[in-house]
Amino acid sequence: MMSNSGGPPNVHGTEPATDEHPHHHMNPMWWRAGVPVLVALIVFFLPTPDGVQDGGMHMLAIFVGTILGLILQPLPTGSVALxxxxxAMITQAMTTQEALAGFSNSTIWLIVAAFFIAEGFIVTGLGTRIALLFVRRIGTSSLGLSYGMAVTDLVLAPATPSNTARAGGVVYPIIRSLSELENSTPESDESRKRLGSYMLLTAMQVNVVTSAMFVTAMAGNPLAQDAARGLGVDISWGKWALSALVPGIVSLIAVPWVMSKIYPPTVKKTPGAPDMAREKLREAGKMKRPEWIMAGTFVLLLVLWIFGDQLNVGATTTAFVGIAILLVTGVLRWSNLVSDKGAWQTLVFFAVLVSMADQLKNLGVIDWIGNGVASGVDGMPWLASFAILTLVYFYVHYLFASNTAQIVAMYAVFLGAAIATGAPPIFSALVFGYIGNLFGGLAHYSSGPAGVMYGSGYIKTSEWFRIGFLMSIVLIAIWTIVGGAWMKLLGDW
Incomplete structure (x- = not known):
């Protein structure tokens, strides 16, 4: 199915295939638009509960309606968000300032910057060169390629506090280059399903696992660590990593394989790939000036991302320094940045959701939900109430546009509720900490890396929801059974 945007091929994920377009089938269009509007109206007129400020339910209504609109897609993603x-502005659920606050969110700009850095890998051919080196080594199958990316992510994880930088700046461009080598582009269903959509969705699920394994692998983890300390539970870097080690490794072995079963690429074997890689590396010859600049910039970015805290340089600042270097040296042109639709599209849609989620917190809606949950499990055996709390904490992430946003809003609420029901404090603090990463692949808006992968145009919204949910069950099973046993052995509970 070709994209019907009329202009360049669908490389930006906004006009996923034709069935998501209003002028093709009027009836589904009314149904797709009607459901979010109806649900939003119902919530809008609910009485305001105690603890929620005036306008809180109005904001919740608009947020729920927008999320449903993103799922049902009566209009392209960016349009629904706007x-x-x-x-939200016309109903005065948000002031103009509040509504636009998300556009100054540094994490969102980090995602946008990651797109531009990825562009540098593609334009210079360095991404292709790195990809070819992988292909030459373990590239005889799509599964082998996926494991190669998983190892890359794991190696970078302990030292990259931005999972978005890892996914967007490192893994994404390599997968993009690999996919294009196999003639897999977002232009048609047949083409994207050859390799790209499988590799990107798998990399997403790998990323949530590597993020969970180290305090320093995701920006929200130190916030959770901090909140736990506020409740009297101290988690060291080593403790976090040790308890996550076994379920983490098992997950990394399982994810690419499970994905190859539930969402198989049409290209399974790539037996010619290593030979082709050798041949193309020969053709490419020695590294050219733009590639060296790109490689040097990339190493600089990694160093600054790793030692950012010590040097007092934020991840977003680092990304912009990288872009500045690439622009000054001529590796990237302004036209490369302007024409990157995926980046600008992601900016709009993430900024809107983050603004809305922040406003829900400010109006007390999030606390109201959290308190409702805590009182709901009162008086049950701790294991039963803990199971309920963890599942609610996991799946309520459908309401959030970032891991960090949910951790800030709900981690302390849920950890406090768990400890109150008699759950072991260190065990509870760690489990909620890990979940704060594992739910990052639920939906195409669930985390920074999700924004990068979705923005590529390789994955349809409906596929993302289906696969995200299936993989959440797999990860919950591994971290409950294997993780639970391992943490029991370590004496965490």
Whole structure:
């Protein structure tokens, strides 16, 4: 199915295939638009509960309506987000300042910057060169390629506090280059399913695992560590990593394989790939000046991302320094940045959701939900109430546009509720900490890396929801059974 955007091929994920377009089938269009509007209206007129400020339910209504719109897609993603934003402003659920606050969110700009850095890998051919080196080594199958990416992610994880930088700046461009080598582009269903959509969805699920394994592998983890300390539970870097080690490794072995069963690429074997890689590396010859600059910039980015805290340089600052170097040296041109639709599209849609989620917290809606949950499991045996709390904490992430946003809003609420029901404090603090990463692949808006992978245009919204949910069950099973046993052995509970 070709994209019907009329312009360049669908490389930006906004007009996923034709069935998501209004002018093709009017009836589904009314149904797709009607459901979010109806649900939003119902919530809008609910009485305001105690503890929620005036306008809180209005904001919740608009947020729920927008999320449903993103799922059902009566309009392309960016359009749905802007309509939701306009409704929030006109109903005065948000002031203009509050509505646009997300556009100054540094994490969102980090995602946008990651797109531009990825562009540098593609334009210079360095991404292709790195990809070819992988292909030459373990590239005889799509599964082998996936494991190669998983190892890359794991090696970088302990030292990269931005999972978005890892996914967007390192893994994404390599997968993009690999996919293009196999003639897999977002232009048609047949083409994207050859390799790209499998590799990107798998990399996403790998990323949530590597993020969970180290305190320093995701920006929200230190916030969870901090919140736990506030409740009297101290978790060291080593303790976090040790308890996550076994379930983490098992997950990394399982994810690419499970994905190859539930969402198989049409290209299974790539027996010619290593030979082709050798041949192309020969053709490419020695590294050219732009590649060296790109490689040097990339090493600089890694060093600054790793030692950012000590040097007092934020991840987003680092990314922009990288872009500046690439622009000054001529590796990237301004036209490369302007024409990157995926980046700008992601900016709009993430910024809107983050603004809305922040406003829900400010109006007390999040606390109201958290308190409701805590009182709901009162008086049960701790294991039963803990199971309920963890599942709610996991799946309530459908309401959030970032891991960090949910951790800030709900981690302390849920950890406090768990400890109150008699759950072991260190065990509870760690489990909620790990979940704060593992839910990052649920939906195409669930985390920074999800924004990068979705923005590529390789994955349809409906596929993302289906695969995200299936993989959440797999990860919950591994971290409950293997992780639970391992943590019992370590004396965490």
């Amino acid at each position: 309509v939701g934003l306009a409704v």
